Amino acid sequence: xxxxxxxxxKDSVSIYLREEDIIPxxxxxxxxxxxxxxxxxxxxxxxxxxxxxxxxYSLISKGVEGALHTFPxxxxxxxxxxxxxxxxxxxxxxxxxxxxxxxxxNTIISLKSRQSTxxxxxxxxxxxxxxxFMIFQTMLLFSxxxxxxxxxxxxxxxxxxxxxxxxLLILLLLSIxxxxxxxxxxxxxxxxxxxxxxNWINRYFRLLEFLGIILFLPTIIYVYMPEIRxxxxxxxxxxxxxxxxxxxxxxYNIFAKxxxxxxxxxxxxxxxxxxxxxxxxxxxxxxISIVGNNII
Numbered sequence: 690x691x692x693x694x695x696x697x698x699k700d701s702v703s704i705y706l707r708e709e710d711i712i713p714x715x716x717x718x719x720x721x722x723x724x725x726x727x728x729x730x731x732x733x734x735x736x737x738x739x740x741x742x743x744x745x746y747s748l749i750s751k752g753v754e755g756a757l758h759t760f761p762x763x764x765x766x767x768x769x770x771x772x773x774x775x776x777x778x779x780x781x782x783x784x785x786x787x788x789x790x791x792x793x794x795n796t797i798i799s800l801k802s803r804q805s806t807x808x809x810x811x812x813x814x815x816x817x818x819x820x821x822f823m824i825f826q827t828m829l830l831f832s833x834x835x836x837x838x839x840x841x842x843x844x845x846x847x848x849x850x851x852x853x854x855x856x857l858l859i860l861l862l863l864s865i866x867x868x869x870x871x872x873x874x875x876x877x878x879x880x881x882x883x884x885x886x887x888n889w890i891n892r893y894f895r896l897l898e899f900l901g902i903i904l905f906l907p908t909i910i911y912v913y914m915p916e917i918r919x920x921x922x923x924x925x926x927x928x929x930x931x932x933x934x935x936x937x938x939x940x941y942n943i944f945a946k947x948x949x950x951x952x953x954x955x956x957x958x959x960x961x962x963x964x965x966x967x968x969x970x971x972x973x974x975x976x977i978s979i980v981g982n983n984i985i
Contacts, residue, residue, distance in 0.1 A: 763852075764852060765912075765913070768833060768912055771829060771833070772905075772908075772909055775826050775829065775830075775905065776905070778822060779822075779823070779826070779902070782815070782819040782822065782823075785815055785819075786813070786815060786816050786819055789816055790819070820894070820895075820898060823897075823898035823901050823902075824867075824894060824897050824898060824901070826901040826905075827897045827898065827900050827901035827904070828860060828863050828864060828867065829860065830901060830904045830905065830908045831863055831904075832856060832859045832860040832863055833856075833908055833912060834904075834908055834911060834925055835859055835863075836855070836856050836859055837911060837912050837918075838922070862969060862972050863969070866965055866966075866968075866969045867897075869965060870961065870965055871890070873960075873961055873965075874886060874889070874890045874893070874961070875890070877957075877961075878890070882943065882947060885943045885946070885947065886943075889939065889940070889943060892939060893936070893939075896932060896935060896936070900928070900932055903928055904925065904928060907921055907924050907925055907928070908925070911925060933962070936962060937958065937962070940954065940957070940958060940962075941954060944957075
């Protein structure tokens with residue numbers, strides 16, 4: 690930059706102009722992508738850092754194309770502990786009550802009515818607690834299957850706290866459904882086919898115990914192998930359909946033995962076996978929508 694002096698301009702004060710150094714200013718807009726900024730970026734926060742992007746990209750779960758989101762480590766660990774405890778407790782119970790459990794399961798498979806003389810004269814405390822545990826195991830497995838089914842929609846963005854709350858709510862709704870069905874059966878048995886309905890209650894809960902054993906391995910595969918989750922989903926649905934067919938056949942035998950018309954059979958079937966599951970499904974869908982809205 691040229692400067693002016695007294696030699697060039699007479700009768701003037703010596704002055705000069707100097708170009709000041711320009712201080713670079715950073716952009717006032719701060720770029721931030723929140724929790725989505727999982728790759729290292731340059732100083733401007735927009736472009737990725739080429740020097741470390743290749744190493745960092747390998748840390749990101751690429752997933753499987755066409756498969757659902759995989760569980761976080763914490764969620765998978767919780768489910769693994771549940772499966773492990775169920776396996777250990779069932780192994781302990783089966784080693785002590787092998788004869789009774791085998792007889793109950795053979796009765797379910799053969800679809801025959803077990804005579805009272807075939808039962809042990811004295812029911813042990815271990816057998817009673819074992820039946821309670823196996824029913825609870827079945828509810829746990831169904832809850833895990835339902836939670837995994839809804840995982841690919843909105844539940845995969847849950848925090849650990851919301852994951853626990855959602856899973857416990859699904860389990861609670863399923864427990865309420867089972868308790869409601871038990872009360873309905875007991876109420877009906879007080880004035881309609883008392884002996885047959887009471888026997889049916891025992892057979893129904895033994896069927897639930899048997900389902901807990903059959904669903905154990907498919908549920909593990911369904912949770913930990915997302916590559917074949919759609920196939921295992923069909924297997925689980927098939928097992929549920931077969932169990933419902935057993936229920937229908939058992940109830941039809943009761944009505945046919947007592948010579949009750951088909952109209953009353955279908956009315957009873959819709960009221961006790963179809964409507965409660967539809968209500969439960971609506972409740973779970975409503976729960977998932979509420980949780981999703983709270984997250985957003």
